Amino acid sequence: MKNKTYNKRKILVVFVVAAIIILALVGRLIYLMVFDAKYYQKKAEDLHEREREIKAARGEILDARGEVLATNKTVCTISVIHSQIREPEKVIKTLAEALEMDEAVVRKRVEKVSSMERIKTNVDKETGDNIRNMELDGVKVDEDFKRYYPYNELASKVLGFTGGDNQGIIGLEVKYEEYLKGKNGTILTTTDARGVELNGVAEDRVEPVAGNTLQISIDYNIQMYAQQMAEKVMEEKQADKVGILLMNPQNGEILAMVNVPEFNLNDPFTLNSGADSASMSDEERQNALNQMWRNGCINDTYEPGSTFKAITASACLEAGAVRLEDTFSCPGYRVVEDRKIRCHKVGGHGGENFVQGIQNSCNPVFIDIGLRLGTDNFYKYFKQFGLMDLTGVDLPGEAGTIMHKKENVGMVELATMSFGQSFQVTPMQMATTFSALINGGRRVTPHFGVRILDGQGKEVEEFKYEEEKGIVSAETSATMRMLLESVVSEGSGKNAYIEGYSIGGKTATSQTLPRSANKYISSFIGFAPADNPQVLGMCVIYNPQGIYYGGTIAAPVIRNIFESILPYLGIEKE
Template identity: 30%
Template structure:
């Protein structure tokens, strides 16, 4: 019989051999089993010598306990395998049973005006669908459908009930029962399903669809743009025009795919589900520089004149000349392509006389002319390179000063000014005014100005461009260049978006005024403001004048080019103006293409476009409560003395009641008396009273109403 020591040594040897083998093979379950059985057998060997000391009952009990222990060891080994060795595999099996993947699709960002009024936003509509295999035979679901049909929206319950059995038998898991359900109705039905009928297994479910809505689309569509489907966008809409396209990378929503642990019904998260940082799938909101109220005013006045003159196209824009911010823009056209084209940046026109101030400013900056220089325009025509250039008015003759060239809008005078440039210098200033390149306004589709290099010019090119022919610009390019003439000489890059922010208000992008370059000196700019103010005071732009306010501007009446020449009797009537003239805060440009009128001169810019400037400016003044406190006598005006002013010094206060502010300033200006004006309109009251001696009066107060 083998001794106890031999058995233990043999057992230990076998255990070590198997342990080394299983470690080498990385079979850790069997290694654990061998370890347990080694001690189990070792315990049995050490207790064998005592078996004869106990009774038969005790020996049987010990044998049974060893058998039970053996099976417990088997169970422990299995648990070790599941919990330790193969735990990853079983964990993945569990996750597959309870984990669900779902997607969150956000809304496209809103487009708002500067004050936060939504101009483009989203409205959600829903499709209601059922799972026929779950609804059929489920009384609560059928009752819910009947309730929906009777009390909420018509879904054709009776017909649906007839077909439900066949749909369920054919394993149809999806059946639409209603489309285009609005948000409030969806919430009613959802509450009914969950709270009253306790449906939790997607028997009835909703699918969201987001619609893009536009406020006052007829007013803002050219600027805000629209969305649509493209090849790249696949099944989701993307911006295809205007700000919608230019800022699409910020506006577009995101699709976030998430995983979480749910109950078997997929209806409720398990309490063990991990919470994650909430990330918004919504697009960012874009705030424009546009003011809705200014836009409304501009739109109404442009539309009125567009209709009155039966023009082919009418447009207007309002800009801050000191920053390049576009405050409002309005377009009306009879073109069928109007919804796919923004004429402010995508149509080019020969600007005509509104271009003349740029050339005058350039000549003054270069030192070629001064404000007091004179030009002999003769009988109103001049020949250059065998081509006769005429004045638009037969009354424009004789010797004109630089200021009068602008006031009378003299074409011949501009030719004489352009003669003082060489071609290279002339082109340099056009480039400086930004007319050789796009303005880079933050809207897609801007056209580059039509201008050839001076090496390709014929002999007449420079002369023609001096009065606005032979060069084609977009309205935004003309307004941007003109701003640099009157704002102190700085060219700014125009922009229409103020900032981009998330739903939480955090700004992710902010556009600020961007200086491109200095074009003319502050001194030249000041002289240009003065001369352009005189154009409105008693020149071609007098229809833009507003009593009590300082207005500057320039009219334009450009011929319309066509194959083989220019259209006979058809014009682009325009006016570009600014106020207050001494410190411009608003610049406005108006253009009307082919206005119709019985009288020839009523097609010109002074008759068509200048009055629109006046009406818009008056409404802006009222809207912003701008008082005429900055009115002062313009001593450098060459004014004719009215009949009611004596050549002798005035010694008594005249009767001013019923007169306009400008008339009052003319009457009192020469006396060196300060005039304080309040209100708008005509004089309602005055101080001192009529007949009072003015010998010791230094200040006169009047109130307009």
Template identity: 35%
Template sequence: MTKKISPHNKNNKLKIVSKNENIKSSAMRLKTIVITVLLLFMILIGRIVYIEFFYTVDGKKLKEKAYLQSTQNKILTAKRGTIFDRNGKTLALSADVDTITVNPAYLKVKKNAVVDQVATNEKIAKIADKIVELFGADKDTIINKLKSNKPTETLVSKVEKTKIDELTKWLKENKYTSGINIDPDTKRYYPYNNLASHVIGFVGSDNQGLEGIENRYDVTLRGKEGRLTTAVDVTRDEIPDNHQEYIAPENGSNVYLTIDSNIQIIAEKYLKQAVEESKSEKGGNVIIMNPTNGDILAMATYPDYNLNTPMTITTMKQDEYNKLSTQEQTNKLYQMWRNRAVVDTYEPGSTFKTITAAIALEENLAKTDTPGDFNCIGYEEIANTKIRCTAVAGHGKETLRQALENSCNPALMQLGRRIGAEKFYKYLKAFGMFESTGIDLPSEGNSTFWPENKVGPIELATMSFGQRFKITPIQMVRAASALANNGELVTPRLVKQIENTNTGTITETKIDNVRKVVSKETSDKIRDMMHSVVENGGGRNAQVKGYEIGGKTGTSEADPNHPEEGYVSSFLAIAPVENTKLTVLLTLYKPQVKNHYGGHIAAPAVAQMLSEILPYLNIPSNISTDNVQSANITVPNVTNKKISDVKKQLKELKLQPDTKAPDDEIVKEQVPPSGTKLMENGIVKLYTNEYNTRVSKEVPNLKGKTLQQAKAELESRNLNISAEGTGIIISQEITSGKQVDEGTVIRVKLQEKISNSQH
């Protein structure tokens, strides 16, 4: 049955309108699609045209990007040069290690080209756990680096090969070969820990020299990095048997110092002892230089620090250090690393009187032995100011020689007046007081003097005896060395030669004779008067049996503007007086003992150094071998006694106690044992429950040496000697090369040389 539609029915009208709208909507959609397709087509055509005609530079970049994605670059670290002492003993060396890095993007686990975050996190957690297990790193830090958005992160630096092998095996077993890289690296080692720490310096984590020789000769030691470029697949694994581009690293050069490690050991031993016995709050330093060529044979600052752990503070207690702010801790470390012998300035005090005397002699303003040339009444009045002598009652009439023996300030002030400011400053310049010495170390300090036109009578008076101006210890040593070297000023040097490890070429450091300061005649007179100071004056404590020593004491008062600095006590020595081979300056800062004068606390330490160093250098003694003291001091039993009491007991016997333990600890063991016979200055090692670390030393070859030479060499290693016979050593009980504990007694046999006439 057919249904009729009435034209007057409203519902029928609505249905007709709806149908028209559908037709319009379809047309609109079709139009939109056509326009979109046309736009996309136009963009595509435009992009093709752009790339074809305008995209030459970016096309190159695309090539580079493709190359980088298909290759991998590894930096090949150059091996840093070795630092040796003058005799070829290794003081700093680099060993092969590895550094672990990560490319975080290659750790992501993907399924169907989509990152599986759960699986990725599980993988990262496992890798982090293994890194922490093997290398003790902080887990949160490692996880953050593994998840980093950076192309590369360093996970662990400079680790040993054994642990690397274990990690590599684990990564392969777990199929984590992509993203974790083992890069060859080097690590710096210092075999003697604290020895010459302020001279050698150390390197940072990037192998860049930060202090000392490591810093000054960084470019020479560092060498040049190489590179290895290899092809890799999509997982960043190397493609075997594929082309590699290899640029070899150029290893750094070796540096040979002028330092003699045996002399350095002796210097450090007695410097430490002097600082501790004088209770010098700000430590001390010592320089030993050959005045003829500028070679620094030893240079030490105490407290020192361990070059293998330079971030560990040694100048204060660790718990006190931990309470400081980060900036304060940094400042304390920088202070600990400072080589005060070169960087810091001080008032030289009476050691400088040698310079004033030399100026007067050179200018014919005084003679060494003119009776009554000077008159000391206990003070000198200058511009209505009384400047006093240490001898309150005065020294009376004096010669120049006596004035130096007495270290008389009024006599030197009178001498300064004769010289005058103009001549005084002329010679200050000649002696190098207004310039750096040129020593091959960083951050050499600058002297501080009054401008010449500001120097009045009082300034000239105080300067004449070494106060109210500041110089560095190395400047004082350089100037004093000119007096010992016939008036020739030389540049101090710490590097003897440099060896290019790639070519084998050796470059010697030239001796730099700067200028003639005073005549040989003046030099001879000063050395002679310095000898009188040691024989008859305030330097008696610097006498060494069998040798003629010259010297001058020094004690400078605190600067009135900086009373917290305290006294500076020092002793300047030349040895021997004739044909001088050594200039020595030992300086102690802010000593807290009652008798703080340099002749009392610094001179004895210098004498102890020279008593070992001079025989070691084969400098002839005026004592025959027969007169060398035999082992006749019996070591007592000192166990179960306080360290403080034991130190006193051993020193009274003229034996040297050696321990790191504080004075209130109890001795539990001693080396050598009680009943052992030792020579004067023999070493007794003391151990407590808390401080019981043994240090072993290599026994040297003593055959052919005199007893004095052998004694000096063994003492430099904290070893003792016992001898039978006279002459030269023909045998030793413990063979050379063997390692023994410090304090061990090495027994030797001596025999007289047989002359040709006896054959």
């Protein structure tokens, strides 16, 4: 009786446990079928759906007059779906031949078991259409877009380029990515359990949305002519590189930015130096490419030399450290502490007033007024003029000023800084600061981006840029325009003179470090008309051979450019 009672209890326990398990399973089944049905229905659909991306057309980049500088070219992406291939050998051989690829590479991709395997991207449309017409089972040909630059090397280091995924890598392409990129679409197809697409079942398409158009301030004609002038002087002087910058000093719009040698935007991974990249390591090749892509106008710093004297003069006039009628004596050098600092004119300029000192670009004159100004005031105006900040130009990678700490500046350092040595700035910084000195004292933000347009050419957004007033007084600005005009009409900048136009400007010749290498940077900054500047031009020539004086080789470059673009911009001769 005890055994029977025990067995009955045992059976009852097993029954109850089994009943609980069954009830739990039923409850779970009801939950899945009723309350979680949408989730699993979606999972089931996903197993029978294949999604292919439709690339959105990237927005174009237009110049100031509507000329297309960057657009799109239709290309194809060739892919295979492993489960749908019926004749793998035929597919491998055909694709290898049509795409001019190694058969082993194609075989590896075709035989890979995956939902979809990409064979090659950026295939020209004609080849893609030919492959599509072959109607090979399992081979898909999707149309795509590749960035195309109609003028190849024009403004290459400004425009930048895109990668294989059509995303911006450098320049304006990456800076304005959010406006240009657009939104990709999709194609959804239904498959059976084996992954084979079902015939007769309609595709679901989500159409792509094209990116917006960016209009910039660069003028194609001005950029092209400036680039030709830069290439010409680089060849004539066997220089390492040449930079030219043209901008409107009143509002900061950049009309041209040239950095020769430029590179081919449609082939940005081929070195423009002619070097054999095949013999380089991956790191060496990448470093060479990075150097080729660098925009020297904003990424590289240099000692500005005598063009900086205009900034020293402005600070001294503002502080009352000098007057136009002040007189100086130049014996060809000035002794500061234990250092003998020479003037570019070995025999000296003799007696001269301040106006003549700036016309002659006399180092002793600027040493004298720099020492009068003092270290504290020098740094005060250096900061006030914006030289310690970035310009804010709308390109990535802008370099900052390299400057002594104030506590480390002695009399010798102050003397050399007064005529533009022993610190470094970018050409963009010099052009921006120079603009503030001649436009009435307003520090404008240099920029390329003007507006965003939609696909129909309607304005979506107009860009606004910051402007800081009171950099110098209107009186000091007017005095500087007069002084710099006299540099061209009577002084060291006479090679920039154009009959019928009032041109202002300043020349410079600076020696690079180490000084023993005897390498120079020749430059000139000019503007026109002198009384109401509408265009500022800057030319920087790195390591010219032979005659290297800025007034001799850089000033004529800006003169030639101004002779062509001033009438083009509607600035009439006086």
